[in-house]
Amino acid sequence: MQALHIHAGPKALAHIREHGLRPEHIGVIPAAAGGPKGLILGPLDRFIFGEWLTQSQQPVDLVGASIGAWRMSTACLDDPVAAFERLEHDYIHQHYEPLPGNKRVTAMQVSEAFGQSLQAFYGGRVDQALRHPRYRLHIVTSRGRHILHREHPVATPLGYAGAYLSNAVSRRALGGWLERVVFSAQGAALPFDAQDFRTRAVELTEGNFMPALQASCSIPFALKAVHDIPGAPAGAYWDGGITDYHLHLNWTAPTQGSERAIVLYPHFQQNVVPGWLDKALKWRHGATPFLDNTIVLAPNPEWVKTLPNGKLPDRKDFMTYDRDLQGRVKVWNAATRASQQLAEEFSHWLQNPSSSIVQPL
Numbered sequence: 001m002q003a004l005h006i007h008a009g010p011k012a013l014a015h016i017r018e019h020g021l022r023p024e025h026i027g028v029i030p031a032a033a034g035g036p037k038g039l040i041l042g043p044l045d046r047f048i049f050g051e052w053l054t055q056s057q058q059p060v061d062l063v064g065a066s067i068g069a070w071r072m073s074t075a076c077l078d079d080p081v082a083a084f085e086r087l088e089h090d091y092i093h094q095h096y097e098p099l100p101g102n103k104r105v106t107a108m109q110v111s112e113a114f115g116q117s118l119q120a121f122y123g124g125r126v127d128q129a130l131r132h133p134r135y136r137l138h139i140v141t142s143r144g145r146h147i148l149h150r151e152h153p154v155a156t157p158l159g160y161a162g163a164y165l166s167n168a169v170s171r172r173a174l175g176g177w178l179e180r181v182v183f184s185a186q187g188a189a190l191p192f193d194a195q196d197f198r199t200r201a202v203e204l205t206e207g208n209f210m211p212a213l214q215a216s217c218s219i220p221f222a223l224k225a226v227h228d229i230p231g232a233p234a235g236a237y238w239d240g241g242i243t244d245y246h247l248h249l250n251w252t253a254p255t256q257g258s259e260r261a262i263v264l265y266p267h268f269q270q271n272v273v274p275g276w277l278d279k280a281l282k283w284r285h286g287a288t289p290f291l292d293n294t295i296v297l298a299p300n301p302e303w304v305k306t307l308p309n310g311k312l313p314d315r316k317d318f319m320t321y322d323r324d325l326q327g328r329v330k331v332w333n334a335a336t337r338a339s340q341q342l343a344e345e346f347s348h349w350l351q352n353p354s355s356s357i358v359q360p361l
Contacts, residue, residue: 003303004345007270007361009292012262020353023056027253027261028191031068033241036313037268038067039336042088043343044266045071050081061191065140065240069216076129076137092332095325111224115214126209136188140240141215143181151225151236167277180243183212192249202232216240241276248274250290263294268312270298287361297346307335
């Protein structure tokens with residue numbers, strides 16, 4: 001069974017018909033939030049960053065939220081293949097035991113352990129991520145406003161309830177509760193038009209790399225917010241997926257002439273959902289002109305059914321397997337091994353990138 005589906009916006013499809021797809025065509029690579037679902041993209045990441053893009057020389061903007069920020073930061077390290085293999089191993093084997101007297105792991109406990117894991121992973125290598133000769137890293141976070149400005153046991157749940165209701169009325173209304181804050185390395189400009197949502201741009205430096213990355217991965221209530229990141233506006237910062245779940249952004253990569261650049265999006269599904277609070281709002285899941293120049297690489301839903309438990313790894317597996325670490329590790333390892341087929345099929349398609357098998361977004 002075919003594992004990989006390729007979807008393209010109209011301008012990207014026209015590009016494929018005229019030029020095919022070569023590594024020098026790529027200008028932006030987004031990476032979505034989604035927790036364990038991102039594990040399925042490991043083989044694609046290793047192929048794209050370890051083999052394919054190395055055949056070109058142009059600068060590429062890497063934009064990530066949550067696990068996507070972790071993945072894109074890893075792509076900037078020396079020897080990205082080995083780094084991605086370690087990321088996969090470390091993510092799959094993460095495990096937290098409740099403290100004595102507690103039935104559940106606390107958000108503080110998870111945050112402290114996650115911070116230590118980031119330090120172990122990137123310690124001594126932050127400079128590689130920030131100053132890659134070709135890749136310009138952008139880490140997306142969500143900063144609380146007003147009642148969400150500081151994390152609080154009562155105010156924070158009330159604030160997120162208000163954010164949920166406001167977002168249901170209008171995505172722009174969510175900006176009254178949370179704003180998008182993007183930390184960008186090397187003074188790089190944002191590779192998207194940020195007029196769609198309240199946005200701030202901040203320089204990503206050695207002094208704020210760790211807290212910015214941890215904030216981008218800090219799911220509300222599961223982890224603690226990261227407060228007062230150096231160089232950024234004061235306040236509480238949470239998972240970048242809240243404001244930008246799948247980075248459905250108005251990409252500004254040029255679509256004509258010698259500077260034309262494709263947005264290549266390895267993703268775990270076809271739909272590019274704007275914000276985490278939009279997951280249940282199906283009318284916001286369709287493609288828009290923002291994605292006209294985008295190619296999405298996504299697993300075939302029928303192939304996904306052949307994976308263990310008939311689905312992608314997800315956060316529910318932490319509860320399903322609870323303290324059965326080995327059971328979860330076995331299932332997630334099986335899924336990531338199977339996903340090697342995605343990379344193989346993409347590599348094969350690149351040798352003869354026919355537009356006839358590309359589906360519209």
